[in-house]
Amino acid sequence: MELLLASGIGAITAVGLYLILRRESFPVILGLTFLSYAVNLFLFAMGRLVVNQPPIAAPGAPGYTDPLPQALVLTAIVISFGMTALIVVLALRGFLETGSDEVRDETQGQSGEAER
Amino acid sequence: MRNMVLLIITILPFLGGVVWLLGLKRSAAAACAALLSGTSFALLLSLAPVVAAGLPVGASWEWVPAIGLTAAFFLDGLGLFFAGIILGIGLLIIAYARAYLAPGEDAARFFGCLLLFQGAMLGIVLSDNVLLLVVFWELTSLSSFLLIGFWSHRPEGRQGARMALVVTGTGGLALLAGMLLLGHVAGTYSVTGILAQGDAVRASPLYGIILALVLIGAFTKSAQFPFHFWLPHAMAAPTPVSAYLHSATMVKAGVFLLARFWPVLGGTDAWFVVVTTTGLITMLVGAWIALFKDDLKAILAYSTVSHLGLMTMLLGFSTGFAVSVAVFHILNHAIFKAALFMSAGIVDHETHTRDIRRLGGLATAMPICATLALVATAAMAGVPPLNGFISKEMMLEAAHGTNMGHPAVVGALVTIAALLSVAYSARFAFGTWLGRSKLPPDAHVHDPSPALWGPVAVLVALAIAIGLAPQTLAAPLVQLVTGAVMAGPGAPAVKLSLWHGFTPALAMSAVAIVGGLALLLFQNGLEASRNAVWRPDAKAMFDGGARRLVAAARRIGATVHDGELSRAMLAIVATVVAVTAALFLLFPHGEGDRPMLPVTWPALVGWFALMVSCAAMVVAHDNRLFALVVTSVVGLIVSMVFLQFSAPDLALTQISVEVVATILLLLALNLLPRVTPPARGLGRPLRDGLMAIAGGLGVGGLAYAVMTREQSTIAGYFIENSKPLGGGTNVVNVILVDFRGFDTFGEIIVLCIASLVIYAMLDTALRGAAARRLETIKPNIESGDAHPVLFALATRVLLPLAIVVGVFIFLRGHNQPGGGFIAGLVVAIAFLMQYMASGFAWADRQRALDPHAMLGAGVLIAGFTGIAAFVFGKPFLTSTFGYLTWPVVGKFEVASAMAFDLGVFLTVVGTVMLALAQISRVEAKAERRAVPEGPMDIRFPPMDEPDATPVPAPPLDTSRSA
Known part of the structure; x- marks a missing residue:
């Protein structure tokens, strides 16, 4: 099971990295979303994998998984959403201002318009 | 007593800043300055007999003891001598400047700077701590910069001031390094302490370096060859400044330094x-x-x-x-x-x-x-x-x-x-x-x-x-x-x-x-022969050097960052991959011996789905709508992973965030181009792909290595104390709102800031260039019926139910999976459905709560919950809980952490609503349709109108970005 999750995290990371290296804003945003998934899973996995032992204190529970990574990841998920929302809006505004959604400085190098 | 007097002597000139702030007129400013320096001078003279009698005068206060920095002052013969010159000549300069300055000049600024400089000089000669001495040393560089460039409308004034600052400031850095080493060798940063350690310092292997650094500091300040060139250019200052800085004070600071440390550094070959x-x-x-x-x-x-x-x-x-x-x-x-x-x-x-x-x-x-x-x-x-x-x-x-x-x-x-x-x-x-x-x-x-x-x-x-x-x-x-x-x-x-x-x-x-x-x-003849020979022009060399430095910095900046994000990203990813690969190869590595969980069929299916999604994403991300769907699938699998491995809270959070994020991206995609133009050539994708695979292998391998090893954790503390100290059995929630409440408080503030930035960026998009582009965007009608009746009706019926679910999740959060974050997301989704089903205009008119108010209320409630603990003499965010018994409901628990969680809840709802409602508002502008009137906000076209037939969906609009 650990191998499955580790390879999954690796695959999501790889896709995320590939996407953030694209030239347009939308793939970069999705890439960041993928990286957020990977990072959250990675942090979560630091508490090791435990089945059927949620961190809900109860008498007679057989044991508990580590609650600390979970608390960290919970806020991380919400913050990632805040970040995604921010860069989506940034990309949107950039597109509305310049008419291009390439992630490059129009004042330097070739302009995105001319390249098309 | 005399120790206090010493402190007053040093501080008085610094009060000159007040002269500047008050903007006094010429005579008043001069009188004020003369009063301050005169008092200081008189106090200094009153101490002279004490010093002459050989009695120690000193005062010290701990400032940053950890790094050996104390605010310590002492007065000996040398300090008395220099302080006397600084204050005595200073008085005469003030009198002279009063008559010299033209009536129209900013006398308040002049005398303010002059007194600041005077205070800094006094600080140098009276410091009993080498680090404090360096602080005052740099203060003289800064205040002399202001004085030399007093006539800031003159280019030679600005250039002279800049040159003096660069040369003496650089020397100051060398001096700082020298003083740190000196203090290190002598074992104390006290000047008097170091003076007693002369033999130890001279015997130290670091003596050569210390001497070089201190001498660079002294020589730059005292304009010694080859650093002499700045002083003549500082003559662009008003003459009273030149008279003060270059006769009695600034340039003498270097000589003072040599004299001060003469017993420690001097005497060697x-x-x-x-x-x-x-x-x-x-x-x-x-x-x-x-x-x-x-x-x-x-x-x-x-x-x-x-x-x-x-x-x-x-x-x-x-x-x-x-x-x-x-x-x-x-x-x-x-x-x-x-x-x-x-x-x-x-x-x-x-x-x-x-x-x-x-x-x-x-x-x-x-x-x-x-x-x-x-x-x-x-x-x-x-x-x-x-x-x-x-x-x-x-x-x-x-x-x-x-x-x-x-x-x-x-x-x-x-x-x-x-x-x-x-x-x-x-x-x-x-x-x-x-x-x-x-x-x-x-x-x-x-x-x-x-x-x-x-x-x-x-x-x-x-x-x-x-x-x-x-x-x-x-x-x-x-x-x-x-x-x-x-x-x-x-x-x-x-x-x-x-x-x-x-x-x-x-x-x-x-x-x-x-x-x-x-x-x-023979002066004329000498001058002619001198002019016939080439000689170095210090200013030209200095300016040329500065120009070359700036040009080089620009070149480097343009090379490493040419404005293209993907190049910068590649540099980051490549560096991380290279460094971690090197570390991986240099050090022993391998899998651990923790027993692995058995693979189950559902897990295998999920893994397979994930791999297919990842592959599909790489191949077909050009189609943005498809890419978004795949992203959601991956998000769903992630929440399944959380569910599988005993993290119900995370699963709930992930799935509700997924819903909100997908709606957000869909809204954005409505305006952004639908298709990413395919990359030209194979080189770039291949290069990026290799880099991405390397990074993925690294992260996956690391995760595997960690998961197969046993851990030591502090989890036991949280699990044991969750109920007794926090009053809740959901340990994750108790950590969020209680044990680590301060972190959570910070997080909701971050959410607040993010949503306000979103608001600011989109609100202004309704004006200017962005608004003009919005006008040119063709409305993209994909569906003939923008607000289907069934959808609208269903969401309205569902709204109260969804809110009840939200409240339920909120209330049980302290003991069962749930809590403010999840409840906030659920309620926000319920509201968003109204916007989706019935249109922005209608839904926005119906809402009673302003998202801004919700954000503010959320942070304030959370903050006040924390502050309330102060009233009971406890630290910020200390929580308490108790039990109430209501008829019918029975005994239930009330925790102050719940109020904190309410703040979290409101902030999350406010953030989501503000972000999504703002995007919808921009879209509504792009659609430019009249807001339909009518009870249901649903357009019931008259039967006889020809254009009431649904407009067929146009093909994907790829030309929009052009």
């Missing part, structure tokens, strides 16, 4: 060779250049360079006699040079020129000023019976007895320097005051009011008095200071007299005076 040589060269170079300058202040500036070289050289000699001569000359130079600068200022003030080629014969027009200036010039040249003569004679005597390579070398060179000094002084005197007037005949030049020449007269009187009665007036002071510099026994008895008998020094002096006057006759 390295000290002797470096300091003496530098001083000697500076003395010669300064005097030589001064001979050819035409600007009165430039002549004085190079003369100052030369005299500073003289003092440095004397301190380099390392004998008690030389030290006493240096001390005496510091005093004499401060007196006559301040007088001369002020005289040059008077000439400038009256004739509006400082060019010696256009002056001359002013003695008849300005007899008082001419007399004063001529006496001061004679003192500078070393003519008897003035103070400058005595110290120069003693300097020649000290040089005569110094053997450097050959017994006659030093003696011959200083005689040449003295000769040049006589020559430029004579040129200064003849060119300005004597001879034929070159001013236009209609110039009405006359002596100014006593307010301007009064301070000069005081100084000239001192120069004459010290010259005539040196033993009475100066010897006790020089004796005291020499003893303080040498910090121990061995200080010679100081004997000052006008007539030393027929000594070699007298012969050297005679040669200098006669030779100097003779040299003046």
Whole structure:
């Protein structure tokens, strides 16, 4: 099971990295979303994998998984959403201002318009 | 008592900042400044007998004890001497500046800066902590920058100030490094402590480095060759500033430093060779250049360079006699040079020129000023019976007895320097005051009011008095200071007299005076031959260096960041991959021995789905809508993983965030291009793909390595204390709202800021260029029925149910999976559904709560919950809980953490609503459809209208971005 999750995290990371290296804003945003998934899973996995032992204190529970990574990841998920929302809006505004959604400085190098 | 007085002396000038702030007028500002420095001076004089009696005066306060920084001050003979010069000359300068400044000038700023500078100088000479000394040292660099560039409308003022700041600031950095090493070697940062550690410092292997760094600091400040070039350019300052900075204070700070650490760093061969040589060269170079300058202040500036070289050289000699001569000359130079600068200022003030080629014969027009200036010039040249003569004679005597390579070398060179000094002084005197007037005949030049020449007269009187009665007036002071510099026994008895008998020094002096006057006759010829030869222009070199540095920085900046994000990202990813790969290969690695969980069929299916999704994403992300769907699938699988491995809270959060994020991206995609243009060629995708695979392998491998090892965790504490201390059984929630509540508080503030930024960015998008582009975007009608009746009805029925679910999740969150974050997301989704189903305009009209208000209320509620703990004398965010019994409901628990969670809840709802509602608002603008009237916000087109038929969906619009 650990191998499955580790390879999954690796695959999501790889896709995320590939996407953030694209030239347009939308793939970069999705890439960041993928990286957020990977990072959250990675942090979560630091508490090791435990089945059927949620961190809900109860008498007679057989044991508990580590609650600390979970608390960290919970806020991380919400913050990632805040970040995604921010860069989506940034990309949107950039597109509305310049008419291009390439992630490059129009004042330097070739302009995105001319390249098309 | 006297320790407090010492502190007041140091602090008083800093109150000058108030003068600046109040924006006082010229006379008021001058009076205020004079009052502050005068009080400080009087207090200093009151301490003089104490210091003379050899009693210690010191005060210290801990500032940053961890790094050895204490605010410690002490007053010994050397400090008293310098503080006296700083404050005494400072008073005269203030009086002079009051008359010098034109009525229209910003006197408040001038006197404010002057006093700040004065305070910084006092700090240097009174510090008993080397780090504090460096702080004041840098303060003098900064405040002198403001003073030199006082006339900021003049380019030479700005350039001169910048050059002075760069040179002295760089020296200050070297000094800081030197002082840190010095403190490290001596084991203390206290000046008095270090002075007692001279032998240990000189024996240390770091001595050479310390000496080099401290000397760089001292030489840059005191304008020693080859750092002398900044001082003449600092002459762009108003003359009172030049008179103050370059006679008595700023440039003397370097000499002070040499004197202060003379017992620690001095006495070695390295000290002797470096300091003496530098001083000697500076003395010669300064005097030589001064001979050819035409600007009165430039002549004085190079003369100052030369005299500073003289003092440095004397301190380099390392004998008690030389030290006493240096001390005496510091005093004499401060007196006559301040007088001369002020005289040059008077000439400038009256004739509006400082060019010696256009002056001359002013003695008849300005007899008082001419007399004063001529006496001061004679003192500078070393003519008897003035103070400058005595110290120069003693300097020649000290040089005569110094053997450097050959017994006659030093003696011959200083005689040449003295000769040049006589020559430029004579040129200064003849060119300005004597001879034929070159001013236009209609110039009405006359002596100014006593307010301007009064301070000069005081100084000239001192120069004459010290010259005539040196033993009475100066010897006790020089004796005291020499003893303080040498910090121990061995200080010679100081004997000052006008007539030393027929000594070699007298012969050297005679040669200098006669030779100097003779040299003046050949000045023109010398200048012609000097101009024929190339010579380095320090300013051009400095400017060129600065220009090249800026150009290089620009080139590097343009190379490493050309404005393309993907290149910067690639650099980051490549660096991380390379560094971690290197570490991976260098150190042992392998999987751990923790037993793995057995693979289950559902997990295998999920893994397979994930791999297919990832592959699909890479291949087909050009179709953005498809890519978004795949992203959601991956998000769903992630929440399944959380569910599988005992994290119900995370699963709930992930799935609700997924919903919100997908809606958000869909909304954005409605305006953004639908398709990513495919990459041209295979090179880039291949390169990025390899990099991505390397990164993925690294992260996956690391996760695997960690998961197969046992862990040590602090989880036990949280699980055991969750119920007893936090009052809840859902440990994750208790950690969020209780144990780590401060973190959560920070997080909701971050959410708040993010959503406000979103609001700001989109609200302004409704105006300007963005709004014009919005107008050009064709409405993209994909569905004939924008707001289907069934959808609208269903969501409205669902809204109360969804809110009840939200409240339920919120309330149970403390004990069961749930809580403020999840409840907030659920409720936000319920609201969003209304926007989706019934349109922005209708839903926005119906909402009762403003998202801004929700954000504010959320943070405030959370904050006040935390602050409430203060009332009970507990730290911020300490929570409490108790049990209530209600009829029907029964006994249930109430925790203060629940109020905190309510704040979290409101912030999350507010954030989501604000972000999504804002995007919808922008979209509504793009659609430009009239807001349909009607109870359901649903357009019921009249049956007979032809365009009521649903518009067929156009093909994917790829041309939109063009």
